[in-house]
Each structure stands twice: as C-alpha cells, then as structure tokens.
Amino acid sequence: MVTQYAFFFNAAACSGCKACQMACKDRNDLEPGVLWRRVYEVAGGGWEKKGEVWVPSVVAYNVSMACNHCEKPVCGLSCPVKAIWKREDGIVFVDTASCIGCRYCEWACPYTALRFDATTNTVSKCDFCYEAVDAGGPPACVAACPQRALDFGDLAELRKKYGETRQVFPLPDPSQTDPALVIKPHRDSARAAERAAEVANWEEV
C-alpha cells in the first residue's frame, strides 16, 4: 500500500518542452494564468578565463515543478479554515468549496504550488490526478513527458530507484516542508549558485 505518493524529476533529461505543463492545464481545464505544474528555465554564467583561454561557463537547465505533496504540508498548517488536507496515501488536496480565498497558503508554500483563481476567488493546486492514479494510471504530466523525465510512485520506492536528492537550485530548503520529491540533478546545477544563475522565464511561471 502506498503511504506517500511522490514525483520523480530528472533534470538531466528534461528538454524544457513544457508538455507536462500543458497536459496538466488541459486535463484540469485550468483558467489562463493558473498553472499547477510549471517549467522553470534556469540560466546563468557566461565566459571565464582559464589560463590564457576564455571558455564558456554557461549554466542552463530546466526544473519542472508542481505541488510536492509534502510530508509537512505548510499550506495546510497555515490554512485558517482547514480547507487543505492530506489523504492517507499522502496526496494533499484543496477543498475549494471551503476555501475563503485569503491566499495565506500561497505565502506559506515555498514551492509556489498554490495558485489563485480570481474567477472563483479560491486557490487550487495539483491533485496528483488522483482519479487517474486511483484507477491505476499515471498523472497527466508524467504520461505526457516525451523524455520520460517525470515519474511517480511511492516515495520510498522512488528513493530506492533514483536516490535521495530532493533539492536542486533554485528550490528552497527541503527541511522546511519535507517534499515528497526525488530529483536527478542536471550536471550544471551544482555550479548554478556560484555562477549567479536565475530563473529566466518568470513571466511564464
């Protein structure tokens, strides 16, 4: 039995095509501007001198991120009306009927997973495509990835399969929320901070 569903993301394989983002949007019929999964383009660096030679030191990779269905979901802990709750299998839900639209959970979530929909005055977020998962299928984002850079499953199983890494630049400190996330880092990510990398597509996420 699954005790904590989780996502795996392979940053080394992601091409930044955003098929996951669009599949999520399409399946959940999200309003324009509301994204439950986003692809961040991380870029930085330039040129550096090695001896007498200038060599490129460019950092460029993508990070696909949705709700991480954290083991310590700070969004739920901060919700004043307890509209955010966690199912037995670890999936975190927003009860939009109870949500009062105060947006405090938006402040609390360091992964910016909660998204405000002005048309309904409520927040919403990734629900792990629970209906598909309950029926034995994959979430839409996982199914749509042409590079197979996304996977899902029980957190313990994913850790056995892919390792323990759950943080890569520019993700926040994972000890804040214990995200149910496993990452295979891109080779550039270790040098991203020292090369002043930054998200290059804020207007898209």
Add this chain to the structure above:
Amino acid sequence: MALVSLGLFLVWGGWAGTGITRGIMIAAALLGVLFILSMSKLYMLPTVPPWNQAYTPLSFFLTSLSLGALAAALIRGLGAEALSRSAVFIMLSFIFAAAEAALSFLAAPGYGVFGYRSGPSLRPPAEAPRFLHRTRLALSLAAIVLIGAALRAGSGRSEGEQIPAVLLASAFAVLLSGQFLGRFLFYGLLTRPGR
C-alpha cells in the same frame, strides 16, 4: 497600529478619562499590543525568510510607537495641555522614530546595510525599486528634524504655552508617509508568481 499606540500613550499620560472609561481604555490598549504582536507573527512564516526575522516585530512596534507618541503629543498640544506633559510624548516619538530609521537603514530585509539578501527561490525577485528605500529613509530623517524642531520650539516657552501644532502635524504627515513606503517595501519582498 498607530491608533493602538495612541491609546496606550493617552492612557499612560492620564488623558483617558476616569473610572470605567479608563479601565476600558487600558484593556483596549493592552489588547492592541497583543494585536500588533499577532500581526507581526502572521508574517513570520518559516518558509518566507525575508519576513521571518526579528526585524518584522521590531519595525511593527517602532512604527506604532513613533506615530502613536506623535499623535498623542499633537492631541495634547491642540488641547492646550501643559507644555511639559506634551513634551514627553514629543521626546518619545523622537526616540522611536530615530530607532526605526536606524533599524531600517541597517537591517531592512533586502535593502538595509546588514539586511537579508534573497537566496535561491521559486518566487520572483522583489519588485519595489531601491530608490523607494532611500526616499523612505529621507522622509524618516525629515520627520526626525521636524520633531527636533518642535522640541527646540518648546524649550523656550513657559509652562502652559503650546508647541506650534503645524510643526507636529507636519512631522506626523511626513513620518506617516515614510512608514507607508516602508510597508510597501516590506510587502514587496514577497512576490506572487503567475498572473
């Protein structure tokens, strides 16, 4: 928040009626202090590092106390109260305003000399332009000069005379403008992604 401190100062200054009226004012002022504390705690989320630091409650209290003391001085001055009693509030507002300006110069997150600098984050960078911080400091300094001028104007007068209300009112308006800018900068530290 400034109204809370105003109530506190009026109670302290013995200008809050007598009997049950005074009791209600004291209770309201104490609840107001709890209100400021709880408001600052609301922002101190561990997942929002720019807000989760001592600067947040300190700035909330110093904003309230400096404006509250100045408002109390202004009200007492207009009421032709004794000069010495009004001067206490002006002196307090001078001290609190100076402390607030020094705190924001040194430790304002994102802007101050020793303040927090943003690290890796999935939130877009702060949007407020840096010149607003300098404008805010300039307004605070101008207010401190005006409060100082009010103190100086009062020093040459005898008991029972008033300190010019225009000086105090100007200082209050300038200080309030600076604090509004400070709030704007504070809230601008957390930007929401998306539309």
